[in-house]
Amino acid sequence: MMIPSCDPNDGEGSMRLIEDLTTNTSRVQQQVLKEILTRNADTEYLHGFLEGHTDRDLFKRQVPVIDYEQVKPYIERIANGEPSHIISSQPITELLTSSGTSGGQPKLMPSTAEDLDRKNFLYNLLIPVMNKYVDGLDRGKGMYLLFVKPEISTPSGLTARPVLTSYYKSSNFRNRPFTKFNVYTSPDETILCSDSKQSMYCQLLCGLIQRDEVLRVGAVFASAFLRAIKFLEDHWEELCSNIRTGHVSDWITDTSCRNAAGRILDRPNSELAELIETECRKEPWEAIIRRLWPKTKYVDVIVTGSMAQYIPLLEFYSGGLPLVSTMYASSECYFGINLRPLDLPSDVSYVLLPNMAYFEFIKVERTDEDEASRIECNGNGESKVVDLTNVEVGCYYELVVTTFTGLYRYRVGDILMVTGFHNTAPQFRFVHRRNVVLSIDTDKTNEEDLLKAITQAKLLLQPLGCLLTEYTSYADTSSIPGHYVLFWEFKTKGSSDLSNLDQTVMEECCSTVEACLDSVYRRCRSKDRSIGPLEIRVVQCGAFDALMDFCVSQGSSVNQYKTPRCIKSTEGIGILEEKVVRRFFSRKVPLWEPYRVESRAD
Template sequence: MRACPINCIAVKQQFRTCSRITNDVNQMSRSYPCLSILPGMLPNYDPNDNEAGMKILEDLTENVYQIQQGVLEEIITRNAHTEYLKGFLNGQSDKDLFKKKVPVVNYEDIKPYIERIANGDSSNIISADPITELLTSSGTSGGQPKMMPSTAEDLHRKTFFYNLLVPVMNKYVDGLDDGKGMYLLFVKPEIKAPSGLMARPVLTSYYKSSNFRNRPFNRFNVYTSPDETILCSDSKQSMYCQLLCGLVQRTEVLRVGAVFASAFLRAIKFLEDYWKELCSNIRTGHVSDWITDPSCRKVVPLILSKPNWELANLIEHECSNKSWEGIIKKLWPRTKYIEVIVTGSMAQYISTLEFYSGGLPLVSTMYASSECYFGINFKPLSKPSDVSYTLVPNMAYFELIPVKKDHEDATQDVQCNGICEENCMEEETGKEDIETVDLVDVKLGHYYELVVTTFTGLYRYRVGDILMVTGFHNNAPQFRFVHRRNVVLSIDTDKTNEEDLLKAVTKAKLLLESLGFLLIEYTSYADTFSIPGHYVLFWELTNKGRNDLPELDSKIMEQCCSTVEESLDSVYRRCRRKDNSIGPLEIRVVKHGTFNALMDFCISQGSSVNQYKTPRCIKSAEAINILDSRVVGRFFSQNAPCWEPV
């Protein structure tokens, strides 16, 4: 047997001292020495050792069943006496009983427990380990972000996950340790709950943690952005300083990126607006006076150490060109790829990214959420449309709800509404007798909704993601992300579902009904050609009792736009007001008969006359053109909606 790259003796000593470790996991440790496991199912290894990292990934994906069983038993054994599990299991830790008695739930089911913890109740309601913070999700509930429990150990799990990305990228891209990454990373607003726990987005939590600040020193983890610029709470100052540092170190940059495609494009737009000032700073060797954050003013001059006329002239030459096609490769010539999430709702930005990239690969490395980190893209250089994620079996216990799919209807939806599989899948929505399958039992080509049981207090929780099985790496299934359940509009981290959109439109149309106007039909789409992107609503209006178009008062229509925005959830409003990552909402009024024309087009593409209903969100370019060709008035929200941290 090949020598184990891990210090097995030290790990086993820790292993034996933890009374919660189960017999199944002990047996797995003996069978697979490279999987010597710390409490929490985390292998211990040197993250600078790429060979060890790849060996761990191979072991994890080879022994999926054993690891998943160990994860489930570890979670149940730890938490059997929590209030939540005790109510179903009466203190027992039997795995079969867990799946028989503990229900599959959504956020509304567990929200009361989490709110109790937020208000100061004991963590033992749901977790034997102390809840150390609450992670705010981009999903919504009642207009507010969801709050997910997190523990100190979970930060180590995320760090372990991030470390595994390094050997995968090094396998496919040579020489990444010879330079730096220009990653544009930002923190979001956070609040303190009545309990004293911080409530903040998952990435803000990680960037502010000692795990991030003290990350293993290897060249792959060296960024052009000093930590102080990433942690700057003023997003404009943070963006400016990170771009400035990235430009000064342009010859060292081997990869560029942000978390989401939308954030990276926002950085390009920011660069378009500020390149002259950035050049001036580089030319003089001084940071602009409006950069007032003390930490930024302290660290940026260390990088912008002296005047550099040559570099400023080069950047000025490239940025003053009429076209910015390929600008990334021109400004950072050694760049090997752009790392951004371009799956799910971020796929709408691919063509724009390709325009700016100069032919660089678009790499989506990971699949994660506030609830849990899920999977890794083992083929990072694959085309965005071919990206699949391999679920890492020691992150959580995974179950999947089979989702039925009508392939014929799917084709019609893609052609007509451009909603892809959103309306083509018959999803299980009831809470009784929901059938799940284990991770190792999924079938190639089938669709599933993801359910997780985590180390942090979520049990059989429906994440809301619809996935399709595309293959296997060893014994670990690989999934393509299809869509979020019920989400129809998304620009950044916002996720607006059909119900929320309907409620917002219903409030806005009351302004018109009082004047004798009626809203006959509406639909929407996410316009991502502008930066930042924005929501567009198409409205067909009429006078009461007549079919002619009313005279439109721009003030009233602008008020309708603002009312819709004020009625959307807190994540949307934060993106609009605080982050400036979403532009003003737009209402385009179309002439009478437009939605009949849209229906005719859909029927011509194969939709059933009897089953046709107006799509509340469209992505088909042809359908959008039909609507746009009949627009008689365009109106924008004039004020950003109110938002305060909640």
């Protein structure tokens, strides 16, 4: 009942469905909660609070708003072999790994077979929405660069993997309904190749060969798309050689991937190779997307939240093509879609589809205690939980979800601002993740984890007679891949000459910080290579006083000022940058092992 039939080829029918859902938001939400409670009232988790009842008001009074730590023991019991009925009446078929972390490990989110159908429903709605704004998408293909990530088997035999890997490996993706709007240049075999380098190479090769058919390009995240541009910059000569000879490079050893690319590269094409070479030799690479794929109408990537930092680079490479963020989703749940996809990235809002989950919101307040203009929760937040239809335009909220898969009143950690309504359904702008201070790719480093890592690295400074007195950080995305930058100010014993800092020790400090960051960061650094080596920039004594003076001049209170542990202001970064005396980079790749689920025997 909660997953209506949706034919992506039926544009008018799909748009009517969106109108119906967003016109009857409150009624649909009540039906969703009723169905979730009816299904799951006798699960161990809910029964402990509701004793089998399904009353909405009782649910709100008795079931607590929770973080991951409260539901983690139940999920780990399922991972270790106990029945799904602990939290869900439907079988948990896999666990989805969230890029948010708990104790350095990715969070595990329950998923069911039906949940894939719910994701499919949302994907099918994206096509008619885009067709409303962009003509002729049925006359070509999309060059989407999509990748799978590592997965493990838990002690119970359930697979744990990222949500997109789950979707790409599902029959829902492989057997997606044929539609003229849903044809990709990348064969499925190249997407499903577990070697990310071979996958990237073959997907770009196929995209270049079919350049005249490409009407839209993209990846899931802006960071991944820009990584593909950098990969193209490093490998265009070899790709052109393949196109000229009609032969896929010998180092592509994944048989399925190689055969799929070979079917696209079915003959030598020296004319195409020369055309691509001509464009790639031109410096700079401004508008390279328009030049290599001249019929492209837009770039389809998520550029909201932490991905907004990549907008300038995307605009440079795309030559001003529209940047389209089509949907809002997470490992916990797929939430909603962008009904005005051609809006500027800064204006993007998502309407939460009321049949996807039961949505609640904790009202939060914006504070100006530092230049980052943080948004903080009021108290424990629980007294200010409101329903989807009761949010107010202009206000900030933290998203809370109750899903069909076994999460009940779960704090997702996303901070949203209400920008308006589509019919009776509110539209939200994604502001940021709660507590996250640094992010380059799918990593999310919070202030506490950063402090712990720096505290560990500080121990290495003792023999140098240096005391770390202040630090801040920022995500430097001016190059690809981006990397973490730490500004450190020292108090030295005796000589204040910082030029004599021991390079080996400082490089080890960089490596130690990286080794102490969480599993997702270390995977991005070591396996995905989507984050570059961490950098420490040592600044002159007094640099952070200058930063404070600037912040105070911008309106911060002298009495309440505290050093921002992540600096967002371009001017603030510039002030510190002017006072940098030494730069050090990590010389080691941090150790990464696939996450594991702790068994009870541990």
